Amino acid sequence: MGLLTPDLGLVVWTSIAFLMLVFLLSKFAWKPILQTLKIREESIDEALKAAELAREEMGELKADNEKLLVKAREERELLLRDATKAGSMIKEEAKTEAEAITKRMMEDAKAGIEAEKQAALAEVRSQVANLSVEIAEKIIRKNLENDKAQKALVDEFLKDKSFN
Template sequence: MELLSPGLGLIFWQLIGFLILLFVLSKFAWKPILGALHERESSIEEALTTAEKAKEEMKQLQASNEQLLAEARKEREAMLRDATSAAGKIRDAAREEGEKERKRMVEDAGLEIESQKKAALADVKQQVASLSVQIAEKILRENLQGETAQKSYIDKLVDDLNEN
């Protein structure tokens, strides 16, 4: 039973050893341990503060990025509108130019047709006149082979001229 209940001397020496250990630890170990704990605590606080600042900066950057994206979208939409408008103007100008060219070609073709028509009519008139003269000459040669027939025909023509 002696092991279960220590003696008073043993308790005294254990207390003395504990106090010496406590004194040595407080003199040499507690200050460095507490300093390291304080240093660690301050570095953790700095890291948290830095993380909070970084988080704020990220929020600001994200807001800035969203604003830039919105501006880029607006600019893209404006460029698309401008491009569409320009394409429409170019298309309209090309259509008008094509219409003018078509009208000019139609007018030129009409003038060409008219000049060819006049030339053809003049040619037909010339051919008709030539054929008429040839036919009249042949008819007159047949009918007016005698001198009396020629004189009577000439008198008839002169009378017709006088009446007109």
Template sequence: MGLVTPELGTFIWMFFSFLVVLLILAKYAWKPILNALKEREDSIEDALNSAERAKEEMAKLQADNEKILQEARKEREAMLKEAKEMGAKLVNEAKQKATIEADKVIESARINIEGEKAAALGEIKAQVANLSVDIAEKVLRQQFADDQQQKDYFKKLMDEVKLN
């Protein structure tokens, strides 16, 4: 039974050895171990704080990215709107220019037509006058077949011209 229950001398030496080991450990090992544990606890706490700051920074960056995307979308929409307005403006300007050019062409054609019409009327009048003179000459020749009748009629016309 000596193995199960130690004797008092062994117990005292064991207790004394335990105290010596405990004092040596307390003086040389526990302080470094406790300091290492404290440093590890501090580094873990710093790492958790850094992770939290990184998480907050990531959320902030994500918000900034979303804001930048919103601004880019607005700018794109504004540019598209401006391009549409410019396109509509160019189309309107082209329509106006085409209308003005068409009006100029129509007016030019109208002037040409009026000029040709006046020339044609002048030519017709000249032909009518020539035909009238020819017809009158033929009628008068037929009426005044005699030289004496022509001379009398000529004299009468001369008198009328002098009176007027």
């Protein structure tokens, strides 16, 4: 058992060496180590706070981004609706204008045709009247070649016309 149990002198000298080591470490090493640990702890706390702040800002930015996306979608829908309305209005106006132009052209064409028809009828009437006058003139000349026929015609004319 002698090998397993330490001697009293060894225990005393080991304790003295240990206490001196603890004293020297506390005097020279622990303060800088503790100060370094404290600085490190503070920097880690600051980094955690900065990360939390960045996370909050990121959340706010994400929310703002979502709001902007929703607003952009609404504006896009509004623009599309307005463009569709404008296109429909332009199409309807063009259709109405084309119909009006077509109607006007048809009316002008009908008026032109009617004018040509009236002119042709007037020409035909004029020719018929001239022809009738020529025929009547020839008939009258033939019938009035003698004096007796001329006198009978004048008497008949005066009889039809009564002078008041």
